Amino acid sequence: MSDIQVNLLLEKVMAELQKRxxxxxxxxxxxxxxxxxxxxxxxxxxxxxxxxxxxxxDKEGLAELVASTPARIGVxxxxxxxxxxxxxxxxxxxxxAVDAVYGEVNPTILDQFHLxxxxxxxxxTENYLKRPDRGRILTDAAVAKLKARCMEKPxxxxxxxxxxxxxxIDANLADVLPxxxxxxxxxxxSSGTPFxxxxxxxxxxxxxxxxxxPEVVVLLIGERPGLVTADSMSAYMxxxxxxxxxxxxxxxxxxxxxxxxxxxxxxxxxxxxVKKMLxxxxxxxxxxx
Amino acid sequence: xxxxxxxxxxxxxGTSTTxxxxxxxxxGRTSSSFSLPRYQIVERQLLYASPIHATPLLQCxxxxxxxxxxxxxxxxxxxxxRLSDIQSGAVIITGETATKKNxxxxxxxxxxxxxxxxxxxxxADLEAVLAxxxxxxxxxxxxxKGVIANVDVGGGTANAALFQRGNVIGxxxxxxxxxxxxxxxxxxxxxxxxxxxxxLKEKGMQIAEAQxxxxxxLQHIASEMARSLFGYFSGIEGDSSYRLLLxxxxxxxxxxxxxxIVSGGIGRLMEGPYPETMEEVSVYGDFGPLLAHELKEACRxxxxxxxxxxxxxxATVIGAGMQSTEISGSTVFIDAKRLPIRNxxxxxxxxxxxxxxxxxxxxxxxxxxxxxxxxxxxxxxVHPFGIALTGFDYCSYASLQLLAxxxxxxxxxxxxxxxxxxVISENDMAKALGQSLSIRCQGEPEVICIDQIRVEHxxxxxxxxxxxxxxxxxxxxxxxxxx
Numbered sequence: 001m002s003d004i005q006v007n008l009l010l011e012k013v014m015a016e017l018q019k020r021x022x023x024x025x026x027x028x029x030x031x032x033x034x035x036x037x038x039x040x041x042x043x044x045x046x047x048x049x050x051x052x053x054x055x056x057x058d059k060e061g062l063a064e065l066v067a068s069t070p071a072r073i074g075v076x077x078x079x080x081x082x083x084x085x086x087x088x089x090x091x092x093x094x095x096x097a098v099d100a101v102y103g104e105v106n107p108t109i110l111d112q113f114h115l116x117x118x119x120x121x122x123x124x125t126e127n128y129l130k131r132p133d134r135g136r137i138l139t140d141a142a143v144a145k146l147k148a149r150c151m152e153k154p155x156x157x158x159x160x161x162x163x164x165x166x167x168x169i170d171a172n173l174a175d176v177l178p179x180x181x182x183x184x185x186x187x188x189x190s191s192g193t194p195f196x197x198x199x200x201x202x203x204x205x206x207x208x209x210x211x212x213x214p215e216v217v218v219l220l221i222g223e224r225p226g227l228v229t230a231d232s233m234s235a236y237m238x239x240x241x242x243x244x245x246x247x248x249x250x251x252x253x254x255x256x257x258x259x260x261x262x263x264x265x266x267x268x269x270x271x272x273x274v275k276k277m278l279x280x281x282x283x284x285x286x287x288x289x
Numbered sequence: 290x291x292x293x294x295x296x297x298x299x300x301x302x303g304t305s306t307t308x309x310x311x312x313x314x315x316x317g318r319t320s321s322s323f324s325l326p327r328y329q330i331v332e333r334q335l336l337y338a339s340p341i342h343a344t345p346l347l348q349c350x351x352x353x354x355x356x357x358x359x360x361x362x363x364x365x366x367x368x369x370x371r372l373s374d375i376q377s378g379a380v381i382i383t384g385e386t387a388t389k390k391n392x393x394x395x396x397x398x399x400x401x402x403x404x405x406x407x408x409x410x411x412x413a414d415l416e417a418v419l420a421x422x423x424x425x426x427x428x429x430x431x432x433x434k435g436v437i438a439n440v441d442v443g444g445g446t447a448n449a450a451l452f453q454r455g456n457v458i459g460x461x462x463x464x465x466x467x468x469x470x471x472x473x474x475x476x477x478x479x480x481x482x483x484x485x486x487x488x489l490k491e492k493g494m495q496i497a498e499a500q501x502x503x504x505x506x507l508q509h510i511a512s513e514m515a516r517s518l519f520g521y522f523s524g525i526e527g528d529s530s531y532r533l534l535l536x537x538x539x540x541x542x543x544x545x546x547x548x549x550i551v552s553g554g555i556g557r558l559m560e561g562p563y564p565e566t567m568e569e570v571s572v573y574g575d576f577g578p579l580l581a582h583e584l585k586e587a588c589r590x591x592x593x594x595x596x597x598x599x600x601x602x603x604a605t606v607i608g609a610g611m612q613s614t615e616i617s618g619s620t621v622f623i624d625a626k627r628l629p630i631r632n633x634x635x636x637x638x639x640x641x642x643x644x645x646x647x648x649x650x651x652x653x654x655x656x657x658x659x660x661x662x663x664x665x666x667x668x669x670x671v672h673p674f675g676i677a678l679t680g681f682d683y684c685s686y687a688s689l690q691l692l693a694x695x696x697x698x699x700x701x702x703x704x705x706x707x708x709x710x711x712v713i714s715e716n717d718m719a720k721a722l723g724q725s726l727s728i729r730c731q732g733e734p735e736v737i738c739i740d741q742i743r744v745e746h747x748x749x750x751x752x753x754x755x756x757x758x759x760x761x762x763x764x765x766x767x768x769x770x771x772x
Binding site: 058060061064174175176178179182183185186252253254255258261262263264265266267268269272289 | 323324325326434454620683684685686687689716717718719720721723724725727728
């Protein structure tokens with residue numbers, strides 16, 4: 001459900017609520033809610049939280065607190081329950097998170113960066129959620145395709161995967177991937193043939209490592225969506241990932257989205273980290289950064 | 290990167306006194322290990338504070354450079370400090386000393402001799418802000434609601450900075466200070482600053498040099514001075530006599546001040562007993578002690594509370610030494626060979642979301658800033674200015690490319706002689722932008738791009754040498770010497 005639709009629905013609900021409120025509440029408090037709502041209906045976005053407290057004692061202090069976190073604080077209440085706006089916002093964000101998990105990456109964005117697609121043994125999303133191990137193993141067809149189309153033993157292998165959020169790829173790939181390729185170039189690192197993995201888990205890079213034998217794998221993957229954003233991406237990096245690689249050997253930059261780690265800057269910094277991995281011949285907790 | 294300490298010095302050449310401090314600042318990682326690295330100053334320790342020296346003067350209008358250098362050398366020796374230990378810091382020349390005829394030369398030569406990245410600063414606004422940071426006013430404003438005024442009263446000027454929630458919301462300076470009237474123990478006036486003569490006249494107080502003044506007259510002057518100052522901040526009285534004491538511009542609007550902190554030499558004198566006789570008043574050869582106590586008394590009749598300063602006479606030097614250095618973002622694009630860079634003027638380029646989406650709009654805006662730079666610094670300038678990017682919150686890769694295209698082309702066109710392009714961004718994007726610029730420029734010019742620093746139009750900045758190859762210390766300042 002889009003933001004506009006939520007707001008239309010909200011306007012209707014609020015108009016009804018307002019009628020009742022004005023009968024029940026003192027004029028001043030009703031006015032405060034009215035003002036907050038007028039601002040909200042016009043231009044509020046998901047990332048622009050405004051406190052609903054009618055008469056805060058320290059208005060500036062509250063505004064600072066609210067601005068300091070994406071968590072839902074200062075949302076006020078009606079009786080013992082959340083306000084309608086809060087409730088709808090919550091359900092809207094939850095729906096976006098579910099959509100991100102069950103969605104598909106937009107094929108045009110994969111074409112734009114000339115990424116061909118291979119699959120893991122996940123079969124379908126239900127199975128992907130129940131069997132994380134399946135998302136770590138490429139299908140036989142995928143292995144054959146990689147062998148046929150990818151450069152073997154590249155210095156750096158860039159891989160993109162939907163993971164738990166297809167919309168993370170839609171939202172961030174166009175900013176992260178070119179910045180990442182620039183940064184590899186700036187550090188004079190060579191990279192292999194990038195591709196897209198459908199239904200991938202982080203450790204799918206181990207199987208890819210076995211097949212293509214790269215020195216470093218950079219995996220851009222959709223993160224488990226939350227209620228703050230459904231579009232968050234991680235960059236997992238590992239020196240020589242192979243069968244049996246442990247999680248502490250992986251380095252990650254997480255929370256990449258427009259309200260978190262800036263996508264272009266994350267991309268630009270990956271080259272620096274990869275360079276260090278190649279120099280130190282290690283990654284994860286052993287990497288000195 | 291393991292934890293890192295940097296040593297920072299502060300030197301304050303004031304109207305009546307000169308002092309020095311040595312401190313160390315700890316850089317700590319403030320971002321999680323799953324995020325981009327971000328280091329900030331997380332701890333500040335005062336290691337050494339020099340005694341208060343009288344500022345050595347040759348004549349009334351000239352500072353004794355050799356004597357100042359000697360003081361600093363002695364203090365460095367006492368602090369057990371070698372020049373090579375010092376990574377940052379600031380020399381500030383304050384109050385009436387800044388108007389002496391060799392002030393500019395002294396402060397620059399001192400800065401260069403005090404350490405590799407010790408910067409020269411001056412200016413009443415900066416002095417007021419540094420004093421407010423050193424006195425604890427800034428820190429307190431983060432904890433309490435309302436506006437806190439820090440008034441640093443020294444020998445020649447009272448520099449006020451207003452803080453609210455950790456931000457400076459205004460500065461204003463008055464000709465109010467202990468050494469504006471100098472006298473001996475009989476009350477014979479030996480010096481009367483020309484800066485307060487018109488104010489005295491309007492107040493109907495006729496005094497002149499070589500004249501003898503009574504205790505009561507002097508007390509009246511001090512009390513009226515306190516009323517002019519506090520009257521201004523309370524905003525309640527019709528008395529506009531403060532205008533004659535203003536140095537520079539008044540605030541556009543005086544906000545409601547909730548708390549007042551008096552730092553500086555006069556702040557320290559408030560602590561002692563009230564001077565009852567001319568002899569007690571004139572212990573330093575001026576009317577400072579009386580001014581201090583009249584300020585203290587007058588404070589009671591105004592609606593704000595007076596809060597004791599954490600640091601009084603050393604507030605400015607502590608601010609200069611411990612609070613003037615900032616740390617850039619930790620993902621930046623720097624070239625160690627080109628650092629440090631001193632006294633780089635800054636022009637602000639404010640871009641909105643729409644500008645970043647249209648090559649035409651961006652071309653016009655960048656063209657305008659390059660033209661302004663060429664007018665101010667000449668098109669043959671080698672290091673003309675730094676470009677400070679502000680005004681937008683998010684930059685896509687497409688916008689970044691557009692921005693890099695226009696910046697690189699515009700700069701090369703306007704400043705063909707320059708071999709270095711410096712960009713300062715408020716947003717965390719310096720590494721990406723620096724890489725994009727560098728791909729376009731291919732070394733002609735070279736590129737330095739740093740971020741997470743907020744600068745204003747007309748500020749000057751000093752960029753220090755890289756720390757752990759990842760970030761640089763930065764000092765932002767306004768130089769009074771430049772007009």
